[in-house]
Amino acid sequence: MALDPLPPLEEKGARVRAMFDRIAPRYDRLNRLLSAGLDQRWRREALDRIGVGQGDRVVDLACGTGDLAELSMERGAHVVGVDFALEMLGAARRRGIRAALFQADAEALPLPDEWATVATCGFALRNFVSLPAIFGELARVLEPGGRVAFIEVDRPRPALIRAAHTLYFDRIVPLVGGLLSDRSAYAYLPKSTVYLPPKAELLALLEDAGFEQVEHRPLLLGAAQIVTGIRRKS
Numbered sequence: 001m002a003l004d005p006l007p008p009l010e011e012k013g014a015r016v017r018a019m020f021d022r023i024a025p026r027y028d029r030l031n032r033l034l035s036a037g038l039d040q041r042w043r044r045e046a047l048d049r050i051g052v053g054q055g056d057r058v059v060d061l062a063c064g065t066g067d068l069a070e071l072s073m074e075r076g077a078h079v080v081g082v083d084f085a086l087e088m089l090g091a092a093r094r095r096g097i098r099a100a101l102f103q104a105d106a107e108a109l110p111l112p113d114e115w116a117t118v119a120t121c122g123f124a125l126r127n128f129v130s131l132p133a134i135f136g137e138l139a140r141v142l143e144p145g146g147r148v149a150f151i152e153v154d155r156p157r158p159a160l161i162r163a164a165h166t167l168y169f170d171r172i173v174p175l176v177g178g179l180l181s182d183r184s185a186y187a188y189l190p191k192s193t194v195y196l197p198p199k200a201e202l203l204a205l206l207e208d209a210g211f212e213q214v215e216h217r218p219l220l221l222g223a224a225q226i227v228t229g230i231r232r233k234s
């Protein structure tokens with residue numbers, strides 16, 4: 001099922017799931033290649049920023065093939081990974097990811113209220129159908145004081161950097177992705193940034209869902225971003 005042009009909202013979930021099922025076998029290799037290995041550095045930075053460590057109970061939302069889940073496990077955390085694309089979870093298993101993995105929609109996590117001390121989410125915000133629904137569900141499963149970190153792609157603001165980034169992200173990424181994996185999926189990748197609300201709106205949505213100390217940190221001159229927050233205590 002093609003994802004180019006962008007799907008209407010009522011079809012988005014099913015089409016995103018089918019797309020990730022399709023690209024799962026080559027997902028990790030393409031990620032490392034297209035980000036020149038920076039994706040893993042950004043995942044580590046996100047975990048550093050919210051201090052993931054021994055004793056944490058982490059839910060990794062839209063865990064995909066398990067990169068973030070595995071990095072949290074290496075720090076001694078207990079991790080539950082949730083994704084709705086079965087082939088992505090299968091790829092995670094084949095890689096030997098040790099986290100408990102569940103197939104579920106991130107809008108309805110298979111976890112009790114206040115179970116998690118930490119929630120992580122890598123490169124999935126623009127793929128969700130409803131950010132308020134996702135943030136509300138995270139607020140439900142995180143204990144008061146629990147920490148959350150999102151990593152996502154972004155578009156740099158300064159004109160020159162933006163032009164170079166546009167050339168790479170909108171032209172080269174779909175070309176390389178099309179040659180090595182799936183043309184429509186890697187055409188969707190740059191286009192899907194339109195689903196991301198502006199920074200101030202994103203932080204406001206998180207605050208409305210029950211988070212405080214929400215912070216935004218640009219990465220690589222604005223080509224990516226980390227957003228963090230704390231679950232309000234009352």
Ligand SMILES: C[S@@+](CC[C@H](N)C(=O)[O-])C[C@H]1O[C@@H](n2cnc3c(N)ncnc32)[C@H](O)[C@@H]1O
Nearest residue numbers: 020062063064083084085105106122123124127
């Ligand atoms: C770009 S991949 C990111 C995977 C992984 N987090 C990483 O850091 O590489 C996006 C993932 O989000 C998942 N996803 C998107 N919407 C979802 C939803 N509503 N519920 C569960 N998983 C979802 C997709 O199946 C896919 O595995």
